[in-house]
Every structure is written in structure tokens, then in C-alpha cells.
Amino acid sequence: MTQTLTIRRPDDWHLHLRDGAVLEAVLPETARHFARAIIMPNLVPPVVTGAQAAAYRDRILAALPEGMAFEPLMTLYLTEDTDPADVAAAHASGLVKALKLYPAGATTNSASGVTDFDKVRPVLEKMAEIGLPLCVHGEVTDHDIDIFDREAVFIDRVLDPIRRATPGLRVVMEHITTSDGVDYVKSNNADLGATITTHHLIINRNHILVGGIKPHYYCLPVAKRESHRLALRAAATSGDARFFLGTDSAPHTDPNKESACGCAGCFTATNTMSCLAEVFEEEGALDRLEGFAALNGPAFYRLPANEATITLTRGDAVTYPDKIETGDGPVTVFDPGFPLHWSVSA
Numbered sequence: 001m002t003q004t005l006t007i008r009r010p011d012d013w014h015l016h017l018r019d020g021a022v023l024e025a026v027l028p029e030t031a032r033h034f035a036r037a038i039i040m041p042n043l044v045p046p047v048v049t050g051a052q053a054a055a056y057r058d059r060i061l062a063a064l065p066e067g068m069a070f071e072p073l074m075t076l077y078l079t080e081d082t083d084p085a086d087v088a089a090a091h092a093s094g095l096v097k098a099l100k101l102y103p104a105g106a107t108t109n110s111a112s113g114v115t116d117f118d119k120v121r122p123v124l125e126k127m128a129e130i131g132l133p134l135c136v137h138g139e140v141t142d143h144d145i146d147i148f149d150r151e152a153v154f155i156d157r158v159l160d161p162i163r164r165a166t167p168g169l170r171v172v173m174e175h176i177t178t179s180d181g182v183d184y185v186k187s188n189n190a191d192l193g194a195t196i197t198t199h200h201l202i203i204n205r206n207h208i209l210v211g212g213i214k215p216h217y218y219c220l221p222v223a224k225r226e227s228h229r230l231a232l233r234a235a236a237t238s239g240d241a242r243f244f245l246g247t248d249s250a251p252h253t254d255p256n257k258e259s260a261c262g263c264a265g266c267f268t269a270t271n272t273m274s275c276l277a278e279v280f281e282e283e284g285a286l287d288r289l290e291g292f293a294a295l296n297g298p299a300f301y302r303l304p305a306n307e308a309t310i311t312l313t314r315g316d317a318v319t320y321p322d323k324i325e326t327g328d329g330p331v332t333v334f335d336p337g338f339p340l341h342w343s344v345s346a
């Protein structure tokens with residue numbers, strides 16, 4: 001008997017679409033299965049004002065192929081110069097759904113991020129007042145902190161103090177990669193949520209480094225040891241509504257990945273739902289996939305869940321292209337390292 005699973009159409013609560021030729025090529029990969037996505041603002045230059053977010057939203061919608069439905073949920077990149085009044089206006093108009101905090105230098109295109117957290121205090125207070133979520137790239141950038149410890153140290157030194165100083169601030173810890181992140185979310189109230197990526201449920205640091213360096217598995221925060229991957233799997237499949245899908249699908253062209261100084265990012269938009277079905281099946285939690293991918297995120301963002309559905313069907317094997325061609329060069333699709341059996345239809 002064919003096994004099928006129909007769930008509400010999922011959303012991606014953390015997505016990089018880029019701009020120009022890459023945007024055009026990768027947008028259909030997400031819109032094929034997802035209804036909405038929180039769009040990351042780390043363009044060059046970054047999306048820092050409401051006007052820039054409106055213009056970027058227009059470029060995304062213009063790149064959407066005829067007949068595809070997709071709603072980009074816009075974010076602003078928080079800088080030390082962000083104006084609380086601009087943020088409030090962009091939120092009130094319905095345009096902006098979150099602000100993104102990058103510690104300066106933490107990851108791709110984060111040079112305009114925050115160094116002095118006192119300087120963003122007025123914006124954070126305004127956000128707490130209006131209920132606008134802060135999406136956080138949770139890694140310290142201090143050179144003396146080991147890259148594998150940067151998430152745990154960020155929680156202690158930055159995130160917890162910010163949250164204590166700003167009661168009511170709603171925070172999404174983006175792409176958590178450690179049991180420390182899982183535990184921190186679990187020990188707090190519903191003002192704190194976390195996204196988990198597809199790839200962090202599948203790879204640990206051995207996948208990147210054993211048997212030759214695998215640049216397409218390199219992302220930030222970098223995948224950690226196996227015990228952390230298992231903690232993420234347990235959280236994602238637990239049914240706890242504070243954990244939801246944010247793929248962090250982050251296209252870089254192959255020459256930029258396969259380089260002496262390769263860019264961080266895994267491109268998972270194309271096969272994420274098939275990968276997740278495999279993960280949730282392995283964990284005996286297929287009945288919780290809808291919560292993780294389609295219900296918990298809207299609940300956190302105080303948006304309705306989608307009415308449309310997708311159907312996952314288990315069959316012999318599903319294949320996806322190895323690469324997506326873009327006007328700037330090929331982008332390699334994430335290889336989960338195991339066969340996929342769940343196909344997706346709308």
C-alpha cells in the first residue's frame with residue numbers, strides 16, 4: 001500500500017533568496033513547496049530600512065514565475081543606526097515581520113551588524129512594545145572563542161542579558177546547532193522560539209571534515225558533534241511548538257563554495273521536504289512533521305497557518321537535480337547522503 005501524508009503547506013522561517021540572477025533561479029525552488037518564507041536581509045548592501053524592504057519585496061515578486069504563489073515575509077537588518085520609528089512604521093504597514101540581528105562579522109555579509117548592543121537598546125525596546133520578533137544569529141565573534149563554542153557563549157554573554165534587559169522582547173534563535181540552544185529555549189517562556197535547519201538535523205561535523213573537506217556541508221553556525229545533532233532531532237520531532245523549520249537555505253555558486261576560502265551556506269530549498277520526511281520517519285514522528293514545518297512557525301509569528309496542503313508520498317526513490325543553474329553559475333543542492341523516498345505534490 002502506498003503511504004501518503006497530507007499536511008498544510010509549509011513555510012520556511014529563515015531563507016536566503018539573494019538578488020538578481022540568483023534570486024530568479026532559486027525562488028521557484030522554494031515556492032514549489034512553501035507558501036511563505038522569512039526573507040533574510042543580508043544583501044550587499046543590507047536591507048536596513050522599510051523602503052529598502054519594500055523594494056526588495058517587489059523584486060522578489062517580480063521574479064516569481066507565472067502561476068506560482070508565494071508570500072515573502074520581509075525583515076530588516078538591525079544596525080547601530082536603525083531608527084525605531086522606521087521599524088515601527090514598517091511593522092504597522094504589515095511589510096516587516098521581524099528584525100535580524102547579526103553580531104558584526106559573524107557570517108556572510110554581516111559587516112554592518114551590531115558591535116555595541118547598548119546602541120540598539122531603543123530599537124529593542126520599541127520591538128518589545130509592538131511585539132515584533134527579533135531573529136538572532138546566535139554566535140559571538142570574539143577571536144579567542146572556539147568556533148564550536150560560539151553559540152553557547154553567545155547565549156550566556158549576549159542573548160540572556162539582552163532578554164533580561166528587555167522584558168517582553170520576542171526572540172527567535174535562528175538555526176540552533178547545539179543542545180545548549182535547545183536547553184535554553186526549553187527553559188524559557190513562549191517569547192523565545194528557535195528555528196532548526198534541515199541540514200543540521202542530518203549532518204554533524206564529521207560530515208564536513210572526515211575523508212576530505214566537503215565545502216557544500218560548510219555553513220554557519222557550523223555543524224557540531226553528533227550529540228548536538230541528536231538533541232536537535234529530539235527537539236524538532238518533540239512536538240514542542242517553540243521549535244520550527246527555518247531552512248537557512250543559502251545559495252552560493254560552486255566557485256565560491258569550492259574555494260580556498262569557501263563561503264558558508266547549504267542550499268536545501270530544492271529537497272528540504274523530502275529530507276525532512278525521511279528524518280521524521282526515522283524518528284517515528286511523521287505525525288509531527290506538520291507541526292514543525294507548517295504550524296509552529298505561524299503560531300510564533302501570530303499568523304494563520306496555510307489552508308493549502310501538500311502531499312508526501314513514499315515510493316522507491318526520489319531524485320532531485322544535483323545543481324541549480326543560475327545566471328551567476330551553478331549552485332549545488334544539499335546532498336543528504338542517503339536515498340530519499342518521499343516525493344512532494346501540491
Ligand code: DOR
Nearest residue numbers: 107108219220250264265
Ligand atoms: O551558512 C550560512 N549562510 N549561515 C549564515 O548565517 C548566512 C548564510 C548566507 O547568507 O550565506
Ligand code: ZN
Nearest residue numbers: 014016040248
Ligand atoms: Zn541564514
